[in-house]
Amino acid sequence: xxxxxxxxxxxxxxxxxxxxxxxxAEIRRAREAGGLWARLRIxxxxxxxxxxVMIADNDAGGVITYAQTGASYGLGFFxxxxxxxxxxxxxxxxxxxxxxxxxxxxxxxxxxxxxxxFWGTFSAVDLVIANALTLVTEFIGIGAGLHAFGVPLPVxxxxxxxxxxxxxxxxxxxxxxxxSLWIALLNIVFVPLALLAHPDWSAVARSFGTxxxxxxxxxxxxxxxLANLGTTIAPWMLxxxxxxxxxxxxxxxxxxxxxxxxxxxxxxxxxxxxxxxxLAATVMHGLPGQNGLNISQILQAVGRRIGPIAQSxxxxxxxxxxxxxxxxxxxxxxxxxGEALGLKVRSLNAKPRDAIAFYLPGVIAASVAALVVLIxxxxxxxxxxxVQVLATVFMPAALLFLLLLVxxxxxxxxxxxxxxxxxxxxxxxxxxxxxxxxxxxxxxLPHLLG
Numbered sequence: 001x002x003x004x005x006x007x008x009x010x011x012x013x014x015x016x017x018x019x020x021x022x023x024x025a026e027i028r029r030a031r032e033a034g035g036l037w038a039r040l041r042i043x044x045x046x047x048x049x050x051x052x053v054m055i056a057d058n059d060a061g062g063v064i065t066y067a068q069t070g071a072s073y074g075l076g077f078f079x080x081x082x083x084x085x086x087x088x089x090x091x092x093x094x095x096x097x098x099x100x101x102x103x104x105x106x107x108x109x110x111x112x113x114x115x116x117x118f119w120g121t122f123s124a125v126d127l128v129i130a131n132a133l134t135l136v137t138e139f140i141g142i143g144a145g146l147h148a149f150g151v152p153l154p155v156x157x158x159x160x161x162x163x164x165x166x167x168x169x170x171x172x173x174x175x176x177x178x179x180s181l182w183i184a185l186l187n188i189v190f191v192p193l194a195l196l197a198h199p200d201w202s203a204v205a206r207s208f209g210t211x212x213x214x215x216x217x218x219x220x221x222x223x224x225x226l227a228n229l230g231t232t233i234a235p236w237m238l239x240x241x242x243x244x245x246x247x248x249x250x251x252x253x254x255x256x257x258x259x260x261x262x263x264x265x266x267x268x269x270x271x272x273x274x275x276x277x278x279l280a281a282t283v284m285h286g287l288p289g290q291n292g293l294n295i296s297q298i299l300q301a302v303g304r305r306i307g308p309i310a311q312s313x314x315x316x317x318x319x320x321x322x323x324x325x326x327x328x329x330x331x332x333x334x335x336x337x338g339e340a341l342g343l344k345v346r347s348l349n350a351k352p353r354d355a356i357a358f359y360l361p362g363v364i365a366a367s368v369a370a371l372v373v374l375i376x377x378x379x380x381x382x383x384x385x386x387v388q389v390l391a392t393v394f395m396p397a398a399l400l401f402l403l404l405l406v407x408x409x410x411x412x413x414x415x416x417x418x419x420x421x422x423x424x425x426x427x428x429x430x431x432x433x434x435x436x437x438x439x440x441x442x443x444x445l446p447h448l449l450g
Contacts, residue, residue, distance in 0.1 A: 046257040047264075048177045049244035052328060053093060053237050054265030055184040058272050059325030060141020061134060061387060062231035063190070063318055066273050067298045069224050070280030075203050076212035078228060078277050083208075085232040086270035090263055091424045092233050092399065093241055095406045095417070097258040100245030102415050106346070107242040108339035111401050114408065123401055124340035128365065130235050130394050131333045133387045135369030138329065141322035143373055144295045148315035154374050160319075161370040164326045165363060168334075173247045173348040180327055186320035187272055189313050194275035196306050197282040204278060222438055223389060229435065230391035231273070233428075235398040236332045243335035247347050252415065279314075326366060334362035396432045399425070 069078050096107065103110060108127070112120030139157050146156030167179050213221060241262075250258055280298060283305040295318070303311030331348060338346030338358045345355040352359050403425055406417045417425070 042254075043257055043260075046248075046250060046254050047261045048181065049241050049248060049250075050093065050097065050258060050260075050262030051265035051268070052177065052180055052184060052244070052324070053241040054089065054262065054269040055187050055272075056180075056240075056325040056328035057089070057231065057234065057237060058187055058269050058321055059134070059138055059231070059329075060145075060318055060322030061137030061325075062273070063276055063321045064137070064141060064144075064295050064298075065224070065227045065231050066276035067280040067284075067295065069228055070277040070282075071284035071298060071301075072224065073214050073221065074281045074285040075199075075207045075278065076210060076214060077207070078224075079204060079274055080208045080211055081225075082228065082232070082273045082277065083270055085229070085273070086266045088428055089232050089269065090266045091421070091428060092402070093237060093262050093266070094259055095402055095421075095425065096238050096242040097245055097250075097262060098255060098412070098415050099402070099406055100242040101250045101252050101255050101258060102412055104246055104251075106246055106335055106339045107239045107402075108336040110242075110405055110411070112340065112342075114405065114411065115401070119401070120340060123398065124336055126394055126397065127235050127239055127336050128333060128361070130391055131329050131336075132365045132369055133390060134234065134236065135326060135329055135366055136372050137387050138322040138326040139370045139373040141295075141318045142326070144299075145315040145317075145319035145322065148299055148311065148318075157370050157373050160322060160326065161366060163323060164330055164366055167327050168330050168348075168362060168366075169352045169359060173244075176327075176331070176348050177244075177248070180324060183320055183327075184324045186317060187324070188268065189317040189320075190272050190279065191275045193302070193306070193310055193313055193317075194279040194282075196310055197279050197302075199278045199282040222435070226389045226392045226435055229432070230387075230389055230395070232269075233395060234391040235394050236329050238398055238402055239336045240328055240332035243332070243339075247335075247349060255415075330362040330366045332362075333365045334358055334360075337361035392432060393436055396429055396436070399429050399432070403429070 066082075099107070099110065105113070108120065108124050111123045139160055142160035143153045143157040146159065147153050151159070167176060170176050170179070245258065279302070283301045284298060299311055299314060302314045334348075335346060338361070341357070343355075343358055346358050347355070350358060403417070403422070406412055407422065409416060
């Protein structure tokens with residue numbers, strides 16, 4: 001076949017398939033070139049889904065939750081707990097890397113294919129509800145961050161919505177990913193802020209030996225514990241990373257680099273989460289009149305203790321956290337809905353005019369969430385914690401489907417879970433169920449906690 005006929009055949013392919021094939025070809029050319037630069041180029045081409053899913057997990061709701069946690073409970077328990085969550089998140093997300101690279105299909109599509117329409121619909125509806133609620137917390141953060149710069153809340157929320165939709169509708173996965181990665185870089189601003197607060201590092205070190213819970217096991221503590229867990233692993237992350245791996249065109253040959261991508265993202269996620277808890281614990285914990293549930297109080301406390309520049313940087317980090325997560329969750333919603341509905345085109349490589357049905361669920365979810373934030377007198381601080389808790393409640397069912405898929409010999413072949421991977425994953429599911437049950441018991445039978 002001559003070059004002109006080959007080009008004609010390529011042009012006849014759907015745009016999303018053609019773009020994915022071009023990305024695969026670029027990786028293949030780099031591998032064939034050999035050498036150190038070629039290996040580095042392959043790494044740079046593969047990096048993205050893992051870093052994005054982990055950093056986006058430090059979303060605006062997560063930033064607010066971590067700050068509420070540090071302000072309410074100090075350093076004793078949650079610093080070591082959040083460090084422990086790094087391997088937990090890696091174990092969960094690594095399974096989605098393998099599943100996406102081996103099957104070349106999204107998470108919702110695989111559930112429909114293997115377990116039928118009922119369970120496929122159940123998982124998709126579960127995700128869309130969780131995503132819509134989580135998106136509310138992202139626009140809370142964007143609005144609060146911009147308000148710190150003097151932007152009225154309604155204007156800030158609408159500006160955030162416009163930015164999210166603009167990046168989502170660029171019609172090219174790689175461009176969307178690169179824009180998202182540049183925005184995600186701002187997430188590390190919380191680390192120098194924690195250092196500037198001059199925390200008691202000896203107390204930080206002691207927390208790993210004591211895991212002390214101030215005030216004992218109360219329902220309030222359990223609620224924040226679940227909220228912190230919900231900011232570390234959430235249902236949208238499974239759907240997002242698997243679909244991103246597919247849209248990026250990764251294969252089993254890039255699986256090792258996909259794991260590295262996820263591990264790097266997990267380390268950054270954990271470092272930022274711990275930094276926010278340390279920062280809030282240092283500037284707010286123990287102060288009279290501070291209940292730790294109001295982000296405006298936390299911003300003001302940062303300004304008083306470290307200075308107005310630090311307050312502005314915290315607000316900027318809050319805006320970034322909301323934007324990056326809103327973009328990821330909006331994409332996750334479109335991917336999952338597109339797979340659930342069996343749409344022919346369900347890729348961020350598709351132009352919006354050619355894939356209106358694919359983009360519409362994400363656009364609607366983001367728009368509705370932004371409007372909810374604008375409801376007068378809405379209890380936004382309380383809502384933020386509740387949403388993180390609900391993510392933990394939804395997670396066991398999502399993880400069970402993931403476990404079934406990665407242990408399916410027909411689907412995964414040699415890439416299915418090892419015994420050790422299953423022990424770790426089942427342990428995580430068990431931990432979630434126990435913690436959900438303990439929180440439920442604390443609400444229904446409060447006398448059990450004294």
